[in-house]
Amino acid sequence: MSKIIVRGGNILKGEVNISAAKNSVLPIIAGCILSDDKCIIDQAPMLEDVFVISDVLRSVCAEIDVNRKDSRIIIDSTAIKDCEPAGELVRKMRGSFLLMGPMISRFGRFKLSLPGGCNIGTRPIDLHLKGFSALGAEVNVGHGYVEAYAKKLIGSKIYLDFPSVGATENIMMAAVMAEGETIIENAAAEPEIEDLAKFLNSMGANIIGAGSGTIRIIGVKSLRGTTHRPIYDRIEAGTFMIAAAITRSRIKINGVNEEHLKPVIAKLTEAGVFIKIEGDTMVVDGTGDLKPIDIKTMPYPGFPTDMQSQIAGLLSTVHGTSIITETIFENRFMHAAEMKRMGANIKIDGRSAVIEGVNKLTGAEVRATDLRAGAALILCGLAAEGETQVTDIYHVDRGYVDIEKKFQGLDADIERVNV
Numbered sequence: 001m002s003k004i005i006v007r008g009g010n011i012l013k014g015e016v017n018i019s020a021a022k023n024s025v026l027p028i029i030a031g032c033i034l035s036d037d038k039c040i041i042d043q044a045p046m047l048e049d050v051f052v053i054s055d056v057l058r059s060v061c062a063e064i065d066v067n068r069k070d071s072r073i074i075i076d077s078t079a080i081k082d083c084e085p086a087g088e089l090v091r092k093m094r095g096s097f098l099l100m101g102p103m104i105s106r107f108g109r110f111k112l113s114l115p116g117g118c119n120i121g122t123r124p125i126d127l128h129l130k131g132f133s134a135l136g137a138e139v140n141v142g143h144g145y146v147e148a149y150a151k152k153l154i155g156s157k158i159y160l161d162f163p164s165v166g167a168t169e170n171i172m173m174a175a176v177m178a179e180g181e182t183i184i185e186n187a188a189a190e191p192e193i194e195d196l197a198k199f200l201n202s203m204g205a206n207i208i209g210a211g212s213g214t215i216r217i218i219g220v221k222s223l224r225g226t227t228h229r230p231i232y233d234r235i236e237a238g239t240f241m242i243a244a245a246i247t248r249s250r251i252k253i254n255g256v257n258e259e260h261l262k263p264v265i266a267k268l269t270e271a272g273v274f275i276k277i278e279g280d281t282m283v284v285d286g287t288g289d290l291k292p293i294d295i296k297t298m299p300y301p302g303f304p305t306d307m308q309s310q311i312a313g314l315l316s317t318v319h320g321t322s323i324i325t326e327t328i329f330e331n332r333f334m335h336a337a338e339m340k341r342m343g344a345n346i347k348i349d350g351r352s353a354v355i356e357g358v359n360k361l362t363g364a365e366v367r368a369t370d371l372r373a374g375a376a377l378i379l380c381g382l383a384a385e386g387e388t389q390v391t392d393i394y395h396v397d398r399g400y401v402d403i404e405k406k407f408q409g410l411d412a413d414i415e416r417v418n419v
């Protein structure tokens with residue numbers, strides 16, 4: 001177990017390089033199952049979630065070489081079997097459910113331990129299952145498992161009641177080799193969906209419209225191996241943008257896609273942060289006077305729920321009243337109680353958080369209750385007076401590459417200690 005200790009107050013300076021997107025690479029790794037040929041993922045982020053999904057695939061006999069030095073993953077699923085993956089690994093990470101679509105596509109059957117709820121909400125999988133059923137699979141849920149069988153998957157029209165990211169990805173992967181055409185309506189439009197479609201198309205799939213609300217998939221007979229470099233992690237970039245703002249500093253962030261960050265850029269600009277973008281590099285200047293803002297999380301291109309905790313930290317340091325409304329997950333304000341331990345003034349009322357900016361946050365021992373909450377507490381620690389200790393840091397390691405090293409490179413006083 002390790003924790004992160006931050007001594008706040010340093011002005012950040014210098015530049016930081018953004019890694020590839022966790023939420024792109026996880027479905028892409030699952031998608032590699034769809035071909036017998038080798039797939040290579042270049043510049044892959046070396047994260048806990050990537051190691052876990054690789055172990056899940058190994059437990060069904062895929063060969064995976066994760067080269068941490070070169071940030072490259074080589075996946076060979078020639079020997080993959082339709083056996084049940086190790087339950088303890090699957091339960092470690094909800095993203096394991098992304099194997100369901102490709103496995104049904106490849107074997108016509110699959111059994112997987114049901115993902116549970118998690119700290120941020122109950123996170124049902126009904127939309128994934130609705131999609132598999134529409135493609136002709138018989139889906140049974142019981143005794144903690146979900147099982148699906150299909151002699152043949154057949155293209156279909158599927159309307160999602162909510163534009164779920166995971167359901168869109170899973171259905172897309174199940175449908176790429178189905179007979180005929182599949183149309184997903186009210187599909188999620190997140191950049192990670194577009195990246196997955198780009199990856200699958202480079203394997204020979206025929207997917208049109210990914211990144212919009214309607215995705216058309218024309219089934220193909222087989223897929224071949226490919227090499228892919230995932231997109232930059234927009235949430236990691238957004239986290240560093242807030243780091244500059246919360247410490248009232250100016251930093252350079254290398255590896256950003258302006259289009260993907262539009263909602264975060266818009267809201268930080270409204271708050272008074274100055275942002276300049278040139279190509280895939282951004283300068284974020286938080287040295288001006290900052291103003292309170294209201295935020296509502298929404299599916300892409302709305303403001304991302306994965307940035308909600310971090311911006312709550314920032315707004316806790318901005319004089320005046322800000323209101324955040326969380327519409328995606330029902331329990332994503334766990335960070336508020338921890339931030340209050342640092343002197344933040346946040347009141348939760350159902351799905352809204354009312355934040356009154358305070359003069360100073362003060363260092364305290366706080367717990368990372370989930371991945372983004374942990375990142376947000378580190379950000380608060382950078383701005384706080386005195387020392388902050390963030391425990392349960394394994395949540396943060398699931399989704400950030402070398403977070404303390406990247407902050408050290410920006411002159412923050414931060415270290416990881418093993419306890």
Ligand code: EPU
Pocket residue numbers: 023024026095121122123124125126127128129162163164165166167188305306328329330371372399
């Ligand atoms: N939902 C349903 N039924 C379903 C699926 C989802 O009701 O069958 C609901 C969920 O309960 C939730 C909402 O729909 O309230 C959104 O869930 P979605 O399926 O879009 O999320 P996800 O695929 O489980 C991905 C990311 C999350 C990110 C969300 C929303 C991955 C591996 N995870 O989760 O990332 O918050 O989309 O953008 O891509 C994170 O990185 O910290 C993280 C939690």
